[in-house]
Amino acid sequence: MTLREIKELLHAEVITGEDSLDIEIMFAGGSDLMSDVLAFGKPGILLLTGLSNTQSVRTANIIDAKAIVYVRGKHPDKEGIKLAKEMGIPLLSTKLMMYATCGLLFSHGLPGVSDLF
Amino acid sequence: MNDEDVLSQKFKIKGGDFGKAGRTSTSIKEILKEIGIDHSIVIRASIAVYEAEMNVVMYAKRGMVTLNITPEKLHLKLEDEGQGIADIDQAMKEGFSTATHEMREMGFGAGMGLPNIKKNADRFKITSISGKGTTLDIIFCLNKTESK
Numbered sequence: 243m244t245l246r247e248i249k250e251l252l253h254a255e256v257i258t259g260e261d262s263l264d265i266e267i268m269f270a271g272g273s274d275l276m277s278d279v280l281a282f283g284k285p286g287i288l289l290l291t292g293l294s295n296t297q298s299v300r301t302a303n304i305i306d307a308k309a310i311v312y313v314r315g316k317h318p319d320k321e322g323i324k325l326a327k328e329m330g331i332p333l334l335s336t337k338l339m340m341y342a343t344c345g346l347l348f349s350h351g352l353p354g355v356s357d358l359f
Numbered sequence: 360m361n362d363e364d365v366l367s368q369k370f371k372i373k374g375g376d377f378g379k380a381g382r383t384s385t386s387i388k389e390i391l392k393e394i395g396i397d398h399s400i401v402i403r404a405s406i407a408v409y410e411a412e413m414n415v416v417m418y419a420k421r422g423m424v425t426l427n428i429t430p431e432k433l434h435l436k437l438e439d440e441g442q443g444i445a446d447i448d449q450a451m452k453e454g455f456s457t458a459t460h461e462m463r464e465m466g467f468g469a470g471m472g473l474p475n476i477k478k479n480a481d482r483f484k485i486t487s488i489s490g491k492g493t494t495l496d497i498i499f500c501l502n503k504t505e506s507k
Contacts, residue, residue, distance in 0.1 A: 274466060275469050275471075276465070276466030276467055277410065277467055277468075277471035277472060277475060278469065278471065279466075280406045280409065280410060280471075280475055281471055281475050281478070285398075285402060291466075293466045295464075295465060295466070296381070297380065297381060297466050297467070298466065300380075300381035300385060300409070301381075301409070301466070303385060303388070304381075304384060304385070304388060304402075304405045304406055305402060305405075306402060321378075
């Protein structure tokens, strides 16, 4: 599934990374707890989170996540957006809550990180 | 720096500086990538040093990371000055945490940090003196037969 398809499915807004929407996403994982993301995340993951501070961007960078989708309409601050631009991590934001976001992606065939590793 | 070291570098971490937390780990990851360390080791080392850096920011006054790379191993030493850990066995248990609300709002402080560092490292040593500080030795074998 491409990031563009994910954006459309979730009616998400692109915060940064408009030119990276054609990247292929193979799996996803969701958590607001960055230590959990560091424990279960794998390179290539699409990170779904409601934590919108700069640590979400740094965590995504550390584990080589492909992109971040913020749920519940969350937006990172200017510092987070600047960092994501520097690191080349696309950021999207959906008004859907975590449960609905995960459910929609899963039902459209995007597996979770725990299904693959 | 010993003769056999390929690279040796020190980084300072300021305790309580949540805004800059994670910068050192990001820099270290870039260095490891640039010098061509195996990708899976780059990820494991980055995760370990990030968790360790967050611990310094959250719990200590200040800290220092020393990155040493030889042909055989990647050694990350974290030394901090701070409250230290009274009971290391307890601190190593998943879910044990003394984090404040502010730390949890950052997405950390769930009691996963030290176990996560241990899980990623090939060798891990922790020593602490209550009221003085904590030292972590996080080692990754660059020789594939010994590595995880």
